[in-house]
């Protein structure tokens with residue numbers, strides 16, 4: 705079945721309010737090139753409100769980079785799903801490998817965050833991916849299966865149909881090393897099978913699976929041409945409007 709390509713930019717911990725405003729101007733100038741692609745950018749918490757305001761009236765949506773599972777309370781440094789919703793964002797990245805690596809994110813907390821995001825009406829982008837050591841030990845499938853089953857445990861089929869999964873091999877993030885289209889497609893097809901096992905084939909066929917890991921204008925087209933690669937989660941190349949739109953237009 706045809707899934708609409710979804711390209712999302714993960715700005716990570718980059719861009720002051722002024723820098724974000726300049727990038728938003730660049731994105732607005734290219735907004736006419738969105739075509740038949742879903743496009744979103746995910747800025748820091750401190751720039752969410754201004755980016756939402758800046759992109760209002762364009763087809764470019766906004767997402768956050770994390771969300772807490774509790775509604776409110778003594779969770780210093782965290783932000784709730786309702787707070788994000790109030791800010792006007794549509795998407796939220798959950799379980800990025802940097803959060804797993806540096807901030808102790810586990811499949812269980814990914815699951816809690818995903819459920820809270822869905823309950824608030826946000827659209828989660830749930831990240832999975834193996835490290836280089838895991839790939840070299842031939843554990844890629846085992847790792848992404850465990851992460852997917854743990855992160856999405858207990859979701860209804862209806863909820864699952866609204867999420868995006870991002871397959872991001874950790875060894876390809878920010879390293880300039882990209883999985884070959886064939887390597888990525890193999891894991892994406894495997895992941896779709898895992899999703900079919902959890903939610904049924906019809907739902908698995910609706911779930912978009914993005915590739916992430918050094919995607920750029922020069923390699924996006926061949927990755928996005930793979931049958932189970934339904935978009936990209938873009939780090940470095942999302943910080944320049946023309947690079948980001950080079951990927952959007954190659955879809």
Ligand code: PEP
Pocket residue numbers: 714872876877878879880916917918919937938939940941
């Ligand atoms: C990411 O962090 O989600 C990512 C894919 O980064 P990069 O594109 O810089 O590899």
